[in-house]
Amino acid sequence: LLINIFVLPIAVGGLLHFAGQGVDADTFVLTLPMSQRQEGLTLLVFIGGLSSATGMVIVETIALSTMVCNDLVMPMLLRHNRAALEESKDLSGLLLGIRRGAIVVILLLGYLYFRLAGEAYALVAIGLISFSAVAQFAPALIGGMYWRGGTRGGALAGLSAGFMVWTYTLLLPSFAKSGWLPGDFLMQGFFGVELLRPQQLFGLAGMGEIAHCLFWSFFANIGAYVGVSLLRPPMVAEATQATLFVDALKDTGQGGAVLWRGRAQVSDLQELVGRFLGPARAQSAFAAFARRRGNSDDVTPEADAKLVQFAESLLAGAIGSASARVMVASVAKEEPLSIEEVMHILDEASQLRTYSRELERKSRELTAATLELQAANERLQELDRVKDDIMSSVTHELRTPLTSIRALSELLRDDPKMHLPDRERFLGLIVSETERLTRLINQTLDLAKIESGRADWNGCELDLKEVIEQSIAATSQLMREKEAHVEVDLPDNLPLILADRDRLIQVMLNLLSNAVKFLKQGSGRISVTLGRRADGLEVSVADNGPGIRPEDQQLVFEKFRQVGDTMTAKPSGTGLGLPISRRIVEHFGGQLWVESVPGEGATFRFTLPFAHAQQVEVSPDTAV
Template sequence: MMLQGGIILLFSLAYIGILFAIAYYSDKRSDAGRSVISNPYIYSLSLAVYCTAWTFYGSVGRAASTGIGFLPIYLGPTLMIALWYLVMRKIIRISKYNRITSIADFISSRYGKSSSLAGLVTVIAVVGIIPYISLQLDGVSTSFAVMWQHSELSTTLPTPGTVDILGDTSFYVALLLALFAIIFGTRHLDTTERHEGLVAAIAFESVVKLVAFLVIGAYVSFVLFNGFGDIFGQAAQSPELSKLFTMENAGTYTDWTWLMFLSMMAIMFLPRQFQMTVVENVNENHLDKAIWLLPLYMLLINIFVLPIALGGLLLFPNGAVDADTFVLTIPISQGQEEIAMLAFIGGLSAATGMVIVATVSLSTMVSNELVMPILLHFGPLRLAERRDLGGVLLTIRRGTIIMVLLLGYVYFRLTGNAYTLVSIGLISFAAVAQFAPAIFGGIYWKTGNHLGAMVGLSAGFVVWSYTLFLPSLAESGFLPPSFIESGPFGITLLKPYALFGLSGLDPITHSLFWSMLVNVGGYMILSLVGRQSVIEHSQAAQFVDVFKQTPENDFRLWRSTSSVTVLRSILEQFISPTRVNEALNDYAKKHGLDWSKDDVADAALINYTERLLAGSVGSASARVLLASAVKEEPVSMDEVMYMLDETSKVIAYSRELEIKSKELEQATSELTAANEQLKELDRLKDDFISTVTHELRTPLTSIRAFSEILHDNPDLDAEQRGKFMAIILKETERLTRLINNVLDLSKIESGKMEWHLTAVDLKELIEDALASLEQVIKEGNIELKTDMADQVSLTVADRDRITQVMLNLLSNAIKFCDNEAGWIKVQLKEQDSTLNVAVSDNGPGIKPEHQEIIFEKFRQVGDTLTEKPQGTGLGLPICRQIVTYFGGDLRVESVLGHGATFHFTLPVVSPADDESGVEAGFSTAVFANGKSSNRQGTYGKESINR
């Protein structure tokens, strides 16, 4: 008899021995740098860890009761994997960049490397996976029991809960699996937390379980029956069995769709799937092959599920045998012990694969995200200062593996046989589906924040616990059955399977609906109303835009500096010194540094160290560890925004460009304006020259004409001669005056005028001017009126120039006043620190339209063709320039026929004032006359001080 207990055990141990050998071999190869797992086929096979005892035993069981109802669990992943090309590639890229060690690490890293979030995810993962672990224990121990007691197939199997723990096979199975997981998963700590040996062993297991299942399937279909047609043909005879041909027993279409969704999430977010797909991934491109190889694998392993299920139902009618064990019981019942043994090994491989990977990934999470942060936060333990923390870490992990398996065992004992394998597994699926919003949101939605993830996950987890986890315990008698039937304390609205009266749904669908509602809702609402911290913002940008950045384009959140020695000692607490050396030397080589000379670690190196550490202890712990050793300067939000937003640089550049182009535009328009001004000035100069030459020619012509007369007529009488000579003299004077005026004007305009500043008493100045004109006034028989203040304040000005102004105005008044009863009037007033001088006459007056023209150069009012010009046409312009220069203004008031009054003002500037006062007075003057702004230097302070 082959199937004796000892032999079964021997085969099991031999099988596990082979696994060890494979793992050992590939670890050796990996250390030697020739990885066996670095190819897409091994990678794809390792992903098939998705197919567990659930698939191996449970699918048949579910098919036996629901027909095609087992399929959504594989169709969902098949479809999801199509999206992996975009989604999983992104997750892998992000994880490689951040050296992510687990799904908890991934989520916490995205939301600001938060240890609280990492802890929450870890708790959800552990609690959520416990049913799944117990499913494997169930599968393995049942298969042991079946093999053991195959001779008494018809008798019911002992209920696990009734057996003494020490006599319970599943207890030993749990311990054996724990040992196996410990040896594989926690051999040493690595900088990347990858386990080559483990992956190789899992890939091998995938081959074993597939081959085993196909052999059994082929045996049932083609040996026991005559092909598919035979099985289905026989089944069609039974109305009960033929129901399985349709969707009738497969649940509602709603449940079907939700199951597909659930398994889509599971294939991504089960901790063991994440471990295999993301953490153990060697090369991103291996994903391409896995996208079709994994669905193909699932198709193959499921092809014989329906034939086996229906074959089993035909062989053992009326539920004589648990359909979950058909894979074993069919060959046993036919005396095919070799096939039964193969099936047993296949089932064992399916279960061990899952348990090992799941516990290894859970232990990484528990140690990195739960225990380490707590230990590190405990000051009194001074853990951060201990050397060789790696040992502590490994111990924690090993303890976790044992704990998880024991919890699985406890759950298994508690729930007993109340559930089929598949329905236990679905409870776990629903738990890990809670990660979906935080992860999908995290990689595609920058706004998603820590609070949202925290609340969404907690709420989803609580609802899941209430609607699935607790009831599963209640059904096994751990809680009173009334909890399910009438709700807690008889509140029917809170019935866990019909929350708020939502009934008619499968418990899984029901739980998924409510938990996803609160999860997605909480996550989105709080993300939309809440704010992100600096580090969250940086991580969000990094995660969402991972394809846009190169490793060099690093986000430097460490702005501090530290010493290489310190960083090295921190690293060596967790990683072997040889590996630390390798890593640091790599870095030095890449950046052209020499550690014997450079001891200053810049932000980039600290970042690098953080990532190295994150590979061992997770990102949250790594950050805490480094923060304790490195004094970090706070980074302001603005800086981060500037550093991180991929677009910010572009925006900055384009803004700069915009500014530049605006400046250019402005400069262009300024230049255009300046050019216009220059053209205008050029035109004015031409006008001026032609006017000046014209004005000069007039006296010259008359001088020449009279000189010729004198020259050609030497016999002219003396009277005539005298008259002509007087004209010539007058014209030369006029010419001189004209030339002086032109010179003055050009000096003033070009800023070359020399101003001699003195304190000027305007009253005295006016009196002097009047005195010098006294003769002329008398000769013209002109009445002089004066109205002057007794005393006025002093002003600072060029005395000669002001006199020139005064004389000019007075001469004009004398010239234009009434011929018969002419009078002129001079007024002087002081008002508001301004001196007002008015010179009036009773001449013909000036037309309003001429009142400004007279201040233009060479513009004389009156008909220049018929009337002989009476001045140079430059007097008033010069006067205005002078007055304006000293901060005053000159204007005229006149009514035609009633004379004209010229007013000019000068500011009161006392020489006793401090210099700034003087200065201020002049700067007004300077500014009042735009063109004269460069004159200040010419007259300067020296003149004032003089």
């Protein structure tokens, strides 16, 4: 493709220089230097073009003559005059004569087509017509490589249909444009039927003649190939050959061993090859093959399967694979397989299939185990990350009370004559910071146990109203210090829940103390309600404090996160109460969340399911 890049400037220059002059584009490479009176360059280009064209003609005619000899003439001679060929000692002259005759015929046919239709087409157009003809082999070739259902009859039908359409839509119009067929054939169609116009077949217009031909020829080719193959199932021989050909590139695990049972003499094979290649060349090829295998020339008079295959490949290069197989079969006497050997081969195939399935099963199990290990590793990494986060947060939170205790202790040590009221105040602060430190350590350990699944849970049926009343009584002193007003709405005869009493008291104490902490002195109000839902009970603790901004309502449930008024000091506490409370509630199948409007207070709600499924039914007078 890269060599065609040099054609572009010549084509552009020719179109610009000879615009409207009717100069054939195929001659731009000569007419451009001629127009500039560059005789030397013109002669050089002519010699180069002549050399290139001659070389192309030589290569193509040799290739085509070899195909004609190997795949057309020799199979016909073997079929109709095989005895004479077997008696002949040297067939190389016959092969040479056939190929020379084929070269002459091919050149004459090419020249004849050029004289008949070539003058009406550019060189590229003639090449595209040939390409369209060669493309008809593609469906059968690709189908034979990948489809076991293709048959010989289907391939022949497809090729016949494709070439017929190619002849009608492309070859005959080229003769009509050259004047060798009536022009009405192109305009009015076959027998005057416009739907049969060769370049607008069945009314398909708007396409180039090459694209139009390829569309209809492939349609007929593929349709006939698939249709005939499906209508006529392949014979046993065809199915076997198709399977071997389709699976030819698959690794069978047998190291490419050749399955062949027969007897052939090395001398017979060498003599057979010598008839077509010449005795000297045959002897040299067999000797080289023996040296490659590490054998001497006369180790054994009998040929093995590999040598037979080698001889067949040598002949295939001279007379084609089909003819080579026939000629080798004439000197190699193949022995049929017995029933016992066939059964043995089938048993081995069955064992291989079973082994393959076992390998597939083990492979799937290994893949599943790998995925499980991967998931476990990810969980361990997540736990390790959580551990590092907790250690970092705990270290940070421990530093504050320890710093306060140390500073206050140093003040007491450095001033032994400190006034008694100041000393008592400092000692009280030390005790307060120590209690805070103890709470922090206890809550950290408690949270670690819950997250690791090692916490102790004493689940039992209990009355949630009693838990709430006990929690309110425990925080009454805090509420009196804040002068807070408490409103309680706790209905009687509500269903029992299944939970840990001490853990629920811990949740209520966290919510109540958290509400008291943000109340204003003397004007605070706390409302505690208990209600029934369709699937359980709901508890709410509301206050009239500063509230929580929407962007902070999820942060309050994160470890060591505290949210307060930015204009005031940081709220007292550890930042672990709400995270612990949420995990306790979720452990017993409930949910804990917050609802708040900044400036109007906050409401923390949590739900817990009933202890028994039959208690799910809700009466209208008790539902929230």
